Amino acid sequence: MYFDLIVIGGGAAGFFSAITCAENSGKSVLILEKSSQLLQKVKISGGGRCNVTHACFEPRELSRSYPRGEKSLIGPFHRFGAADTVEWFGRRGVVLKTEADGRMFPDTDSSQTIIDVLLDAAEAAGVRVHTSEGVTSVVRNEDAFGVATDAGRSYTAANVLLATGGTRNHAGDELAGRLGHALAPATPSLFTFKVDDPRLEGLLGLSVSPADVIIRGSRLRSRGPVLITHWGLSGPGILKISAHGARDLAELDYRFDISVNWLPDTDPAEVVAEKRLDDAKRQISTRSPFDTIPKRLWVSLLAAAEIPDATTWAQLAKKDANRLLGQLTDSTFAVTGKSTNKDEFVTCGGVALDEIDFRTMESKLVPGLYFA
Known part of the structure; x- marks a missing residue:
């Protein structure tokens, strides 16, 4: 069976590529997806709400957020960037809203909205989709590709367009490697930190924004919301630093210390001094004096600073205040691992960037082979 384009991978990139080709050229397109489900990472992204893109509409600025592809992506973002993404979904009846941190979600707050749009657009454009059909080999012949699958077809x-996503399972990179591409080793990226610390007990789901995160003994640092989970620490502030430090943290076997400043935009010493004057008789544990720190975390940090619940602001000794300031601005946590592979959205590594023509996303080595 012949197709003008076969897309390997039924995720967001594969569907978008297939739709774009079919709509703009009218050519025959087939998506091959090895699992029984389509667009599964779209479904779970953003906690089931699907953060579609980011409200950053200047290509050079947007590219700076990519730790290993900054220069390469400036050109592609000029040709199709976040504003084009917003417009693409808008034409199909999906309104994207912007949250305070810049993430953009469908106004329905449901990833199913995005899934439905992609599935409907693919069907309308005549894209064929085969599930439960993994590709076992791709061979370049004289003027075409031969594609074989585990379904015996x-x-x-x-x-051919490779859109297999992260290289953790080696499906896409093995295919590219057999076609002659050099491969950078696959390393997990965008992962949460495993932290077992009494300060986090009972605080599941609590978030602080913004917070500064630093990897001790390195130059790695980030700012963003930090979320406390049953596993440890997550949220954009953690995920961002894991992406930028993907290789460094792998070399440390995901065992290192981090420092969290829960109040990067505040002078807590000044607030404490004011409280000692204005609320001298009030118990410190009654309420958090900082808008961004929930009471449960405040009480936990007080305990870590060895300050009894009944202590009033007037009774707060200087040494106790210093310990509290340390917990607020320099909480050190021991990281003992990362989230499991099944939870990761991104891997660092794969096809070498200098072997791709970023004007077209075509392989420089194999004509007709493209990457998403």
Whole structure:
């Protein structure tokens, strides 16, 4: 069976590529997805709400958020960036809203909205979709590709696009490697930190924004919301630093210390001094004096600073105040691992960037082979 384009991978990138090709050229397109489900990471992204893009509409600024592809992505973002993404979904009846941290979600707050749009657009454009059909080999012949699958089928395609996502399972990079591409080793990226610390007990779901995170003994640092989970620490502030430090943290076997400043935009010493004057008789544990720190975390940090619940602001000794300031601005946590592979959205590594023409996303080595 012949197709003008075979897309390997039924995720967001694969669907978007297939739709774009079919709509703009009218060519025959087939998506091959090895699992029984389509767009599964779209479904769970953003906690089931699907953060579609980011409200950053200047290509050079947006590219700075990519730790290993900054220069390469400036050109592609000029040709199709966040504003184009917003417009693309808008034409299809999906309104994207912007949250305080810049993330953009469908106004329905449901990832199913995005899934439905992609599935409907693919069907309308005539894209064929086969699930439970993993690709076992791709061979470049004289003027076409031969594609074989684990369902025992063989296809011929003028062009092939690899959209297999992260290289953790080695499906996409093995195919690219057999076609002659050099491969950077796969390393997990965008992961949460495993932390077992009494200060976090009973605080599941609590978030502080913003917070500063520093990897001790390195130059790695980030700012953003930090979320306390049953596993440890997550949220954009953690995920961002894990992406930028993907290789460094892997070399440390995901065992290192981090420092969290829960109040990066506040002078807590000044607030404490004011409280000692204005609320001298009030118990410190009654309420958090900082808007961004919930009471449960405040009480936990007080305990870590060895300050009894009944202590009033007037009774707060200087040494106790210093310990409390340390907990607020320099909480050190021992990281003993990362989230499991199944939870990761991104891997660092894969096809070498200098082997791709970023004007077209076509392989420089194999004509007709493309990457998403």
